[in-house]
Amino acid sequence: MHFAFTEDQAAITEAAREMLVESCTPTDLRRLLASDEAFDTARWATIREMGLLGICVPEDQGGLGLDTIDLIGIAEAAGYVALPEPLIDQAGLIAPLLASLGGPVERVLASEILAIGHPANPFVTDADSAAALLLDHQGEVHLVARDTVTLIRMESFDPFRRLFRVEWTPSNATRVAGDWGDIVQRGQVLIAAQLIGLGQRCVDLAVAYAKDRQQFGKPIGSYQAIKHLVATAQVAIEFARPVVQAAAAELPLDNLASRTRAAHAKLAAARAADLAARTAVQVHGAMGMTWEVDVHFFLKRAMALKTAWSTPAADTATVIERMTTAPTGPAMTFASEVAQAAG
Amino acid sequence: MNLEYTPDQRAFRQEVREWMEANVPREKLPSFDLTREGFEAHRDWERKLNEGRWGMVTWPEELGGRGLDLIRWLIFEEEYYRAQAPTRVNQNGIFLLGPTLMEFGTPAQKARFLPRMAAGDDIWAQAWSEPGAGSDLAGVRSTCTRDGDHYVLSGQKIWSSRAVFADWAFGLFREPGSERHKGMSLILFPLDAPGVTRRPIERMDGEQVFAEVFLDEVRVPVTDRLGGEGEGWKVCMATAGFERGLLLRSPARYQHAASKLIALYQANKDRLPASMAERVAQSWMDADAYALAIYAMCSRLAAGGTIGLESSTNKIFWSELDMALAQTALDILGPYAELRGAELPGEWLDYWVFALAGPIYAGSNEIQRNIIAERMLGLPKG
Numbered sequence: 001m002h003f004a005f006t007e008d009q010a011a012i013t014e015a016a017r018e019m020l021v022e023s024c025t026p027t028d029l030r031r032l033l034a035s036d037e038a039f040d041t042a043r044w045a046t047i048r049e050m051g052l053l054g055i056c057v058p059e060d061q062g063g064l065g066l067d068t069i070d071l072i073g074i075a076e077a078a079g080y081v082a083l084p085e086p087l088i089d090q091a092g093l094i095a096p097l098l099a100s101l102g103g104p105v106e107r108v109l110a111s112e113i114l115a116i117g118h119p120a121n122p123f124v125t126d127a128d129s130a131a132a133l134l135l136d137h138q139g140e141v142h143l144v145a146r147d148t149v150t151l152i153r154m155e156s157f158d159p160f161r162r163l164f165r166v167e168w169t170p171s172n173a174t175r176v177a178g179d180w181g182d183i184v185q186r187g188q189v190l191i192a193a194q195l196i197g198l199g200q201r202c203v204d205l206a207v208a209y210a211k212d213r214q215q216f217g218k219p220i221g222s223y224q225a226i227k228h229l230v231a232t233a234q235v236a237i238e239f240a241r242p243v244v245q246a247a248a249a250e251l252p253l254d255n256l257a258s259r260t261r262a263a264h265a266k267l268a269a270a271r272a273a274d275l276a277a278r279t280a281v282q283v284h285g286a287m288g289m290t291w292e293v294d295v296h297f298f299l300k301r302a303m304a305l306k307t308a309w310s311t312p313a314a315d316t317a318t319v320i321e322r323m324t325t326a327p328t329g330p331a332m333t334f335a336s337e338v339a340q341a342a343g
Numbered sequence: 344m345n346l347e348y349t350p351d352q353r354a355f356r357q358e359v360r361e362w363m364e365a366n367v368p369r370e371k372l373p374s375f376d377l378t379r380e381g382f383e384a385h386r387d388w389e390r391k392l393n394e395g396r397w398g399m400v401t402w403p404e405e406l407g408g409r410g411l412d413l414i415r416w417l418i419f420e421e422e423y424y425r426a427q428a429p430t431r432v433n434q435n436g437i438f439l440l441g442p443t444l445m446e447f448g449t450p451a452q453k454a455r456f457l458p459r460m461a462a463g464d465d466i467w468a469q470a471w472s473e474p475g476a477g478s479d480l481a482g483v484r485s486t487c488t489r490d491g492d493h494y495v496l497s498g499q500k501i502w503s504s505r506a507v508f509a510d511w512a513f514g515l516f517r518e519p520g521s522e523r524h525k526g527m528s529l530i531l532f533p534l535d536a537p538g539v540t541r542r543p544i545e546r547m548d549g550e551q552v553f554a555e556v557f558l559d560e561v562r563v564p565v566t567d568r569l570g571g572e573g574e575g576w577k578v579c580m581a582t583a584g585f586e587r588g589l590l591l592r593s594p595a596r597y598q599h600a601a602s603k604l605i606a607l608y609q610a611n612k613d614r615l616p617a618s619m620a621e622r623v624a625q626s627w628m629d630a631d632a633y634a635l636a637i638y639a640m641c642s643r644l645a646a647g648g649t650i651g652l653e654s655s656t657n658k659i660f661w662s663e664l665d666m667a668l669a670q671t672a673l674d675i676l677g678p679y680a681e682l683r684g685a686e687l688p689g690e691w692l693d694y695w696v697f698a699l700a701g702p703i704y705a706g707s708n709e710i711q712r713n714i715i716a717e718r719m720l721g722l723p724k725g
Contacts, residue, residue, distance in 0.1 A: 001352060004642040228713075331422065
């Protein structure tokens with residue numbers, strides 16, 4: 001039992017985080033928007049050069065041979081900067097899926113984008129920049145080239161989320177797998193990690209503004225009314241993060257308790273991000289409602305990710321089902337124990 | 344990152360489980376905050392625990408412990424709550440003063456106090472707050488006047504949990520004329536020493552959970568000062584870290600309560616709206632989230648880390664989850680919640696009354712939020 005990252009895990013996360021924080025500032029986001037792009041080609045090249053796309057790909061297929069837990073800190077960093085590029089989807093979902101079914105994982109490693117259309121999500125993100133799409137037909141996975149499908153753009157509140165409805169025709173030739181494996185749980189956990197990062201960014205923005213903004217002759221951050229708001233949001237983040245990390249570590253168990261942990265992780269992270277985002281708006285006062293202040297980038301992403309891969313209502317139902325049918329209590333903290341107790 | 348127990352850890356769990364099954368009293372002990380008999384019954388239980396060498400498993404063997412790590416302490420606590428063993432009457436000693444002695448005590452002090460503490464021979468109370476020094480603890484006015492190799496203690500302490508029946512107390516006193524955080528010392532004194540008067544304070548439910556302690560020229564040897572002279576604030580803050588952050592409220596406590604809440608919900612769910620399941624689920628998730636955070640914290644401490652500002656985030660989280668959990672139980676019980684004495688509702692009512700104090704003791708949640716905002720997030724002092 002050791003609930004902590006290794007030095008290697010911490011080092012790779014820190015390197016990725018530094019690169020993301022440096023290259024993806026709110027100023028960069030605004031520059032991208034001004035140029036009508038949702039994609040920074042230079043950063044995407046760096047992401048490829050750093051080997052981040054292959055973290056969850058086995059070594060004999062050209063990757064680093066690691067797992068979701070190794071990507072979790074990077075997903076948090078991607079949330080923290082509201083990264084426009086689909087690093088986490090490519091590295092955490094699409095690459096390992098392709099690797100597991102002997103698909104063309106080298107295309108992802110070469111930084112080609114593949115989009116994913118799973119029934120848990122009504123829209124396909126980044127389908128326009130994708131070379132191919134992984135789509136669902138009756139629970140089976142199909143791989144189709146983009147030029148064989150019709151994309152209908154749906155506009156998101158988050159300007160960096162490029163959403164599409166996809167019209168296409170399945171065939172035996174496009175079918176690549178009989179099921180999606182544990183992709184939903186992976187999706188939930190990686191979304192949850194991004195939500196933690198988004199929440200932390202909102203708290204940090206609120207703190208920075210509260211130190212600067214003066215009212216009644218003092219920085220508003222010196223007043224307890226403001227302090228307590230941000231402290232409450234920070235507490236929510238602190239107690240969502242370990243759940244997300246545990247969910248990532250327990251993912252390979254693929255049992256009732258680990259699936260429920262993924263649901264809990266997403267509920268807790270969404271709640272924390274939601275609270276932090278609303279707190280950031282409140283602390284900024286009227287400025288918080290404007291386009292000029294950066295808070296909205298993170299608020300919009302948090303709002304969008306909250307329902308990606310699962311809805312809070314469905315996650316709550318999962319939790320209720322588990323707590324009323326499987327053992328709970330002091331000796332049942334970890335999914336491995338619940339599995340043993342249930343025989 | 345490895346979230347599975349080792350075979351040794353599993354064997355340890357089994358050992359604790361078997362001992363608890365063989366030794367935990369079948370009948371619930373009478374309250375230790377109401378009568379001397381109840382208090383002594385709990386002391387007897389502490390003695391029995393010590394016979395099994397379960398008094399405080401993390402302490403070194405020569406001081407009455409087993410020299411185990413914090414992960415095993417968590418496992419011990421999990422089995423302790425699972426077995427519904429009696430509440431630790433010496434929690435102020437073993438969970439607060441004990442680790443402080445371990446960090447600041449002289450070898451002689453450790454040898455003198457810790458084995459007796461582990462054995463339940465000395466039950467301890469905390470004597471920090473004063474009528475004029477609550478959240479603002481640096482406002483303490485009780486004094487320790489040096490007289491050769493003795494201190495003379497005078498003043499008034501309040502909200503001393505367990506002090507009605509306890510044997511010893513650890514208190515915060517200042518040199519006459521000193522101000523605020525300077526000149527304070529942490530001093531251990533027997534509660535039956537000449538010049539000590541205890542006055543029980545009745546809690547809203549009639550239990551004598553705490554006492555006022557009046558000190559009128561109480562003489563104690565200088566060797567019963569813990570830590571350096573004038574360094575009492577630093578020593579106290581270390582104790583407060585243990586109190587808020589880890590030892591006082593192990594996650595097993597809330598996980599056990601959450602399990603009972605789930606059972607209560609299951610027994611009543613036919614007449615409850617679906618929304619009640621969501622509240623129960625929230626309590627269960629929060630208890631598990633707290634457990635995961637503490638496992639992560641203990642893993643970090645095992646690797647050489649120290650308790651930092653998470654003592655403040657932890658304290659807010661456990662006290663608020665406990666209050667919500669208790670409130671949900673009362674709401675499930677509905678009109679039965681107010682009944683005293685009746686077995687099931689009564690137990691939850693007691694639980695609720697105790698939870699109500701959670702956001703106040705061990706440093707109010709408002710103060711913890713200030714600490715988080717100022718020291719963790721860097722907002723300016725008001």
